[in-house]
Amino acid sequence: MDYRNPASCLSLLQKLQTHKVDECHTVLSDMVAGLLEALPAPNQHLEVLEAARPAIAQIQAALSQHYAGHPLPPDSEGNANLLRVVALWRNLSRSYAQIARHDAQMGTLDDQRALLGQRRVHYAASILIEYFRAHRAVPHGVWTEIHESFAAAEQTRLASARVADPLNALWKAQSAMEAYVAILLIDLANPFGRTGQELQLICRWAQRFAPYCTLGPMMDGLKPTSYGLDLASDHGLRPVGLMSSGNMVRRFDSEKLAGQIRAVFNQFKQGVSPASLGLGEEATLDMSARLLISLYRPWGLSSAGRRFPRHGSRGEIELCGDWLAIGFHIQGRLFEQPRSYGIAGSLKSDISLLTFGERAPEATERDGTTHRQRQLDAERLGLVCERWSLLDQSVGGFRLRQRPHAERLEHQQLVGIRPLDGEYFLLAQVSWLMYRDDGMLEAGTHVLRGIPEVVGARPLAPHPGQRELYQQAFLIPAHAKLKVADTTLVLPGGWYHPNRVIEVTARGHTVQVRLTGQLIKGANFDHVSFETLAPEAE
Template sequence: MKSNGTPPQLAIDTADASACKALIASLPLTNAREAHQTLVLLLTGLAHRPPPAAAYLEVLEATRAPAAFLQDELAQRYAAKPLPPLPAEGEAFRQLLALWQAMARAYAQVAQIGGADPRVQENLALICQRCVHYAGKAIIEFFRARREPTPGAWIDLHGYYATAEEWQIDGTAVAEPLGEASKSQSAVEAYAAILLVDLASPYSRSAQELAWICRWAQGFAPQTAVRPPDESTGANTFGIDLMRDAGARPLGLLQRTEAVRYFDTRSLAPTIQQALTRLKLGEPAAALGLGSDCPSALAGRLLLHLYKPWCLSAAPRRFPRRGADGIAQACLGFEPIHFHVSGSEFNQPDHVRIYSRDDMERIWTFRDSLEPGQLSVRGAQVQLGYPLERWTVADQSVLGFRLCRGEAGARIAHGQLLCLKPPDGEHFLLSQVSWNLMRKDELHIGIHVLPGVPQGIAARPTGANVSSSERYVRAFFLPAVPALKEEPTLVLPRGWFQAERVIEVFTDRPAKVRLNMLLNQGPDFERLTFTRL
């Protein structure tokens, strides 16, 4: 390859299958960027000048393992990152997506040019499975990058599956060396696995949870079925319209045409129920085929969340969303949130207040504007440094909002703590980002409001090794909400929770509390119950 400022070129003739396989074998996998670029060039060259169909298939099969490795390496540049993406993250995503889509098209091209080749015809089931697999990988990549699938992404997946169904080879299992749950898979199983991931609310999952869900979906897919609905198929089950650019939807929302299929997941219920029972009895997740990297407690909690969308009917939301409009104000970060919730800058209580040299210099410089008892003179500076962002309210429910804004503004991570003042609200509320995704050039987030009107407080550790002058950190108190059966809770910085740990909180006076149970957490906070001592 050349890299002297001109576009890189392949040094081989892609019509020569042996040369292509030699190039693949010599890929510099330790240089992921160069190796990935070489694969993209190879697939581009193959599309324009392919070898004979059977040899083309062999080249693609040789490409699969290094492509999977390089794609995972490239995905680390943007997966689990806040949104909106940085330019380098967006470019990495586009490169990765292009390779998955090119692989799907390449296998389809083999079937197209190999219509008269017996070796290709006897491998049509494998070709269809590979097409569905790679079109599905593209969909999964949108989920992992938290982006809305581009127009045509679902149509491509449906089209590849429909071809396998039309040829009556959708249920024929073929070897799948890259499978995590099984080393064989049919086209319909590859298709069903993507549908299961789509039903699992992928944008509301952490990167690790999504990886587990993708693996489990492969294992559970053989227990599902995709078939035309009949008169007994209920409207509240899930279905797919093969002519619609979307994933599974409640069957009652789809017009019953020849392109509609019923996604039958009823056989999953006893399997997942049995897995939940065994996890409760203490069996490791690995013994159930859920993976050695998944702790049993987390596996049980996630499986329980998946049981409803995977095993039950397409039930309506517990708290339906309703249309809303207006502008909400929001901010991120413990310091800005504490400032806006409490309405003032955070000051250390008098009994631990120690003036630093910087404090003394500011006090002297701004001595004429200081209020009695004020720790510092950062009021105006803080207010300027803690601006509120303006978000458009798309809709809302009892416990949350869906908000959107342009790309300009703070980057927001999944699960992050957010301070929100609704358009018609009098108070700032604490909330957690339950999902986030990019739709073209707009950032959309769903937030779950933490119950109770927050109060800004202070907290510090206690113990024999803790000084009496130990400084406090920002924290929040959320009062009980009897209507929602919510008890009082504390919101502390991430890493503070230990069961039975005793800490000191300060409102108008110090008090010791014992931490009881962790209710939920994000990358920057923990919400927990407590007992006053």
């Protein structure tokens, strides 16, 4: 097959069997690469690329499913698929750039300048999205390609001109500026901390909300934490306080976007479905609200400030992700069914029994065993913690690195952690995961502030006389010195329902509590607030 001939390529596109993903991807990749090398007439080259766009989008999406949603190690089988997808996106971006350069003297495509610019930016940005999707460190030069594609569109003075784009889910049109802003928004959305479904929604929403953001010249009086952009850099938006001035520096303004996000929340309160607001058929109201809340600060407030600044640190941290193993390392033994079923009057009155700080010297654990003895017991039971290198830390969490072993982590999972020089085993949530090219896995963790205690929890039996088995859960008592204002519970995932009543037992004291709020909805846990029921109310 002659992939260098536009007429032959158009004929082949009509015969593609898109259900054969690997075969079809090879054909499309060879076709795009062949035309890029052959330098056909610009109008014919453009005709083939535009005709191939729907099939390319379908096949690329199918191939990326092999690695979407989970961190992809560089030495895994899925890495070949990532490289294939990235290579096709890159050749597409370069193809539209080549058409523009080739036609510069001929002028046959003057009316397509805006389209060529938009397509080039869109496909350059698609490269970056694949690395986000695979949770892989972004290679050097990827951002540079994106910036160069937008700078070229700016030079035509058509960067803000919208062109038809049937692949744009909501608007069916997009400008080069909007394609550029969309990838900036995706980068701001903590992409390495998102599940595959969340990232897919974020990509869609970035296209939806991009028209409400602008890029303009720098100006005096901006807050140091406001976002700016340097087109000569190899990264995305940064705080303007860290940037120097120059003709390649831009100010990012999302004030109108903040109003749009608030308007969407108001629509949610009125019961309007996410699908009718252009947020996607697969987006539930609850999921959309949580995701949009997490995006409001970086997208709507255009602020890069961290609540807890990070500081460089070195050392090691013990970490485990198995639910029962976390409990073992907190209390020094495996969770067992409680022997006492008596109902106490108030859990608050029992919290005085759950005190922490009465510890013997030389790392004696709460149950009287030494830390070394606990390690031996963990090895015997197969509950050993893995050791991670500490890169930096803040009041809110840690950034860790490790060459992965047996245990596999997922986003928003509950883990137990303990710095080697720390006194207590703490609960934390995995905030983000990212593989580097050398095979090292980096992870960000957010610590649930407070010192946890293992408790038993069970739902109330549906019929009198029936009793469910207790399951391991965690109590985090209020602690004035640690600035933990309220006592909370960490329950297995899916347990939280508003006003649900469950039974909690700790150290022989059992009470019924009503769940009053969900503080964190994790991948495998619910962090909740509660109120204790008085005996007569039970």
